[in-house]
Every structure is written in C-alpha cells, then in structure tokens.
Amino acid sequence: MxxxxxxxxxxxxxxxxxxxxxxxxxxxxxxxxxxxxxxxxxxxxxxxxxxxxxxxxxxxxxxxxxxxxxxxxxxxxxxxxxxxxxxxxxxxxxxxxxxxxxxxxxxxxxxxxxxxxxxxxxxxxxxxxxxxxxxxxxxxxxxxxxxxxxxxxxxxxxxxxxxxxxxxKALQFGWLDFSNFDVEEYEHYERAENGDFNWIIPGKFLAFSGPHPKSKIENGYPLHAPEAYFPYFRKYNITTVIRLNKKMYDAKRFTDMGFDHHDLFFVDGSTPNDAIVTKFMNICENADGAIAVHCKAGLGRTGTLIGCYLMKHFRLTAAEAIAWIRICRPGSVIGPQQTFILDKQSSLWMEGDLYRQKQCKQENSINKVAVTGILSGVDDISINGTNKRSVPRKTEMYSDGEEEHNGITQGDELRALKSKRQSRASTGSLSWLVAMLVSSLCSLVLWWLLFGFPSSVFHYCVGRSGL
CATH class of the missing domain: 3.90.190.10 (Protein tyrosine phosphatase superfamily)
Known part of the structure; x- marks a missing residue:
C-alpha cells in the first residue's frame, strides 16, 4: 500500500x-x-x-x-x-x-x-x-x-x-486603405451567388467570373446574365468589359447599355501572346472608367493580364503582382501563367518606363489632339520593344474555336469548387428563403388565432376563381 x-x-x-x-x-x-x-x-x-x-x-x-x-x-x-x-x-x-x-x-x-x-x-x-x-x-x-x-x-x-x-506596394499606391474598406461588401460579392468578383485595384480593375446567356444554377454553380452586373457596374463607374474566354453571351447586351466590350480570347489555362498583351494594355490605358475583366472563372487568364498591367504601370515584380492579386482574389494566376508573368517582368518594366517618359514630355503640350496622337504611338509599343502601328489580328490573335471542346475545362472546375465550398460554409440564399417562408407562415397562423380565419377574403377569392 x-x-x-x-x-x-x-x-x-x-x-x-x-x-x-x-x-x-x-x-x-x-x-x-x-x-x-x-x-x-x-x-x-x-x-x-x-x-x-x-x-x-x-x-x-x-x-x-x-x-x-x-x-x-x-x-x-x-x-x-x-x-x-x-x-x-x-x-x-x-x-x-x-x-x-x-x-x-x-x-x-x-x-x-x-x-x-x-x-x-x-x-x-x-x-x-x-x-x-x-x-x-x-x-x-x-x-x-x-x-x-x-x-x-x-x-x-x-x-x-x-x-x-x-x-x-498596395499601401504606397493607395490600393489598400482599411479606413474605407467595406469588409461586408467584399465578402458578399466574392461569393458565387452574388456575382463572384473582387477589386484588384479599386476604381481601376475588377476581376469577375464570366457571365452566361441567362441567370441560372448549373451543376450547383450560380450563373449570372450580363444584366445582373449592370447596377453594380454603373454605381462604380465601370465602363469597359474585357472577355478572355470563348463567347458565352452576346456582347451587344453590354454595348447596347453603353459599356465598351472587347474580346481577347486565349485558351483556358494557357498564356497570352504578345498581341493580346499589347491590345489589353491599349484598351486599359485608354478606358474612361474602371475595367471589368473576366475569363471563365475570373482567376487564371484574368489574373495573368491584370498582373502584366501591374508590372508595366506600377513596376511591381512578378511575385508582388501575383501575391497582391491572390490576396484580393484567391486562386488567381495558375500553372504556366506564373512563369509567364515572371518571364515578362523585365520587358514590361522597360515598356512602362518608356510609356511614363512619353507622358512626362506630353504634360507641357497645349494641343490636346497632338497629345492623343503621341499616346496612340506609345500604346503600340509591343512587349518585345518594337513599335507596331497595328495588331495583325488574323495572324496573331487566337480564335475561340481553339477552346477545349471536351466540355469541362480548368475554369469550369474552379468555379464549381468555389461554389461547393461556399455552400458548405453557409446555408446560402435558399435557407434564407425557407426561413422567411416559415416566419411568414407563423405570423399568419398567429393572426388567425387572434382574429379568426379571414373567411370573407377566402369566399371572395373562391368567388373570383369561379369555383
């Protein structure tokens, strides 16, 4: 013991x-x-x-x-x-x-x-x-x-x-300011059922999932028609839409409502050629308002071209550009697109330096028309440093016929995954609707218990129906 x-x-x-x-x-x-x-x-x-x-x-x-x-x-x-x-x-x-x-x-x-x-x-x-x-x-x-x-x-x-x-860098350029950051709005709109979009540069670039011909739920993923985005785009002065995936909707649905719309297709999961990068820069440098960019999921191709712009115009390194885009919109820039951005860093820096030098020289110009002409010339400088007055679209631009014809692509899978994980995270809008219906039914039953069944209304409805 x-x-x-x-x-x-x-x-x-x-x-x-x-x-x-x-x-x-x-x-x-x-x-x-x-x-x-x-x-x-x-x-x-x-x-x-x-x-x-x-x-x-x-x-x-x-x-x-x-x-x-x-x-x-x-x-x-x-x-x-x-x-x-x-x-x-x-x-x-x-x-x-x-x-x-x-x-x-x-x-x-x-x-x-x-x-x-x-x-x-x-x-x-x-x-x-x-x-x-x-x-x-x-x-x-x-x-x-x-x-x-x-x-x-x-x-x-x-x-x-x-x-x-x-x-x-985001703090330096004013992209990150928590004094006016609306976290509820960020979390609301990044959800698939609410639009699936994020600002990369507030007031300049918005990345979003590609619209569809009509709003519906397909394989568990909410799809939105172009019209679903119009109120938000107008509120935040988004004037230009750039589509990078194959045509899923008629561009006239945007242009008829006053938006500029551009197609710069390249295959899902791939990297853009120089002609596409150059044209993307031209569009963004001359847009009057903010620019909404989408591919299929709004992650790979979208993040790649926005990353190129960040390197050219803000001299971010490839790693900084990828990091910031992913902080704003997780999952962006995928596979070979990462090394593509890295390979383009030095040439885009050089192109950006030339662009800014030209802009400095133009500041003292009085003739606005002359300034616009000079800017147009600068805009045509390609990634490899040569000056092009026009983009040979037929020989260098991709055709959306090159998109995969086997059905599901990388963008499809990413969108489906995002929708499924968000459905697990919260009950979503359907549960909210059920809760509202139950609440309304309870209120109606309580009204009946207190005041009796509204027989006069019932008889009126029956009489109107002819029963």
Missing amino acids: KRKRQRRAEARKRLCAAKREGDKPKGDIYFGITDQLYFAILNQKLRSTPERHCFCIDEEFSYENFYADFGPLNLAMFYRFCCKLNKKLKSLAHARKKIVFYTCGDKKKQANAAYLIGSYAVMHLQKTPEEAYSLLISRNATYLPFRDASFGTCMYNLNILDCLRAVH
Whole structure:
C-alpha cells in the first residue's frame, strides 16, 4: 500500500510538472514584434495569464482551397485580423500585458499566421517588408511557400516576403486603405451567388467570373446574365468589359447599355501572346472608367493580364503582382501563367518606363489632339520593344474555336469548387428563403388565432376563381 501511495504521489508530481511545461512549452519559438506584441509558433495551445493575453486564429480564419493551394488568406481575413489585434493592443484590460499571437497548427497554418502578423507590421507598425520578415525568421524559422490553385506539380513558389512586399506596394499606391474598406461588401460579392468578383485595384480593375446567356444554377454553380452586373457596374463607374474566354453571351447586351466590350480570347489555362498583351494594355490605358475583366472563372487568364498591367504601370515584380492579386482574389494566376508573368517582368518594366517618359514630355503640350496622337504611338509599343502601328489580328490573335471542346475545362472546375465550398460554409440564399417562408407562415397562423380565419377574403377569392 505504501509503495502504491508513493507511485500515485510521483504520478501527481509528473502531472503537475507537465502542466507547468504546458504553460511554457519547451522548443517553441517566440518572436518579439514590439515590446508588447509577440508572435509564437507552438506545439500546443497557450493559456492566458495575468501577465499575458494569448490568442490564436488557426480555426477562425481558414483558407478555402481549390486544390493544393492553402494561402495567403484573403483581404477580408487580413482586415478582420488587424481589427482584432488593434482592439487587443488598445484594450485597457491588456495595457500591462504581453499580447501573444500564436499558431499551433500545421506548416500551412504557420505560413498564414506569419503572413498576417508580418503584413500587420508593415501596415500598422510602419515596418519595411524586409524588417517585418527578418523578425519572423529571427529564430531560424522556416515557412512553407504558397502555391497556385492547380492540381499538378507546383511550378512556382510564392513566399511570405513576396506577400509583405505586395502589401507594402498596395499601401504606397493607395490600393489598400482599411479606413474605407467595406469588409461586408467584399465578402458578399466574392461569393458565387452574388456575382463572384473582387477589386484588384479599386476604381481601376475588377476581376469577375464570366457571365452566361441567362441567370441560372448549373451543376450547383450560380450563373449570372450580363444584366445582373449592370447596377453594380454603373454605381462604380465601370465602363469597359474585357472577355478572355470563348463567347458565352452576346456582347451587344453590354454595348447596347453603353459599356465598351472587347474580346481577347486565349485558351483556358494557357498564356497570352504578345498581341493580346499589347491590345489589353491599349484598351486599359485608354478606358474612361474602371475595367471589368473576366475569363471563365475570373482567376487564371484574368489574373495573368491584370498582373502584366501591374508590372508595366506600377513596376511591381512578378511575385508582388501575383501575391497582391491572390490576396484580393484567391486562386488567381495558375500553372504556366506564373512563369509567364515572371518571364515578362523585365520587358514590361522597360515598356512602362518608356510609356511614363512619353507622358512626362506630353504634360507641357497645349494641343490636346497632338497629345492623343503621341499616346496612340506609345500604346503600340509591343512587349518585345518594337513599335507596331497595328495588331495583325488574323495572324496573331487566337480564335475561340481553339477552346477545349471536351466540355469541362480548368475554369469550369474552379468555379464549381468555389461554389461547393461556399455552400458548405453557409446555408446560402435558399435557407434564407425557407426561413422567411416559415416566419411568414407563423405570423399568419398567429393572426388567425387572434382574429379568426379571414373567411370573407377566402369566399371572395373562391368567388373570383369561379369555383
């Protein structure tokens, strides 16, 4: 009995020691962001104490993947994380506490958590991307690089520093401003049933899923007719629509309502030729208002051409362009499109430099017509640096007859996946309709119980029907 009591006492001691170790785990990594704020990668959950407040978002913010992709988390999640952390840092209850933001998830969760805290440091702590990233790797930590939304072998790695640099550039150019960011609107319209679109550059580029001849639900995915977009497009001064996939609707439905519409078809999952890139630039540089770009899913081809514009006109690196587009619209730029953007970086930078030099020279010009003519000449500079006065459309432009004829393409699969995962995330509009019907029925029954069955109305309806 004595030995048994001793064994129990020793077991209790080991349990207490284990609990103490749980409060401060061995081998876990802590990073000091500020004197008060810490980021930690832990093996298990960490409890708050009177000296520290701990929180984790591993379950709260989850990336909705298409295939093997896992991040970065989208703009709405970054916004909500910043609001959460700012509230904790400003709380009087936590004024004298250390704030520990931690992750105890897998490598994918760690990468997204590091991206969030690093982006927060860039946006709210005025750190450079390099300074923020150096804090995250100060303890020899390594992070899993992000990848594209394809089901094949990863062709291009996007690391956390690329994302931090993209956030920094977006702040510099005014694309990212949480003081006027409507997170509810972002989350509403990025859903398939509400239009499936996102702003890449507010007021300039909107990426959206391709419209169909009529609004319907096909294979579980809500399809929208062109008319469904008209109110939003007019509200936000979208004047131009560019279609990159084969013709699924009549362009006259846009042009008859005053929108400019352009077709720049190239095959789903492929990359554009120089003629398409050049014409895309010409259209965007001369558009009066904002531009809505779509392919089938509004991810691969759409993100590729918008990425080219970001490199030419804002001198983003290929990695920064891909990172920013994916933060705004997850799943964008897929497979060989990633290396295509990388290969075009230097030539697009050079073309952009020439474009801006010409614009500077034109600022002092009095004759507006002459300025327009010069701009037209500059616009015709091709990607490889040669000057073309016209695009040989018949020889270089693709025909939408080259689209796959076997039915389902990459864009179809991506749209279906997005719709299915969003259906799982919430009950959707059908559940809302059922709830409204049940509520109305309950109200009607209650009215009958209080005031009696409306027999006069019933007899009137029967009489009118001739029964």
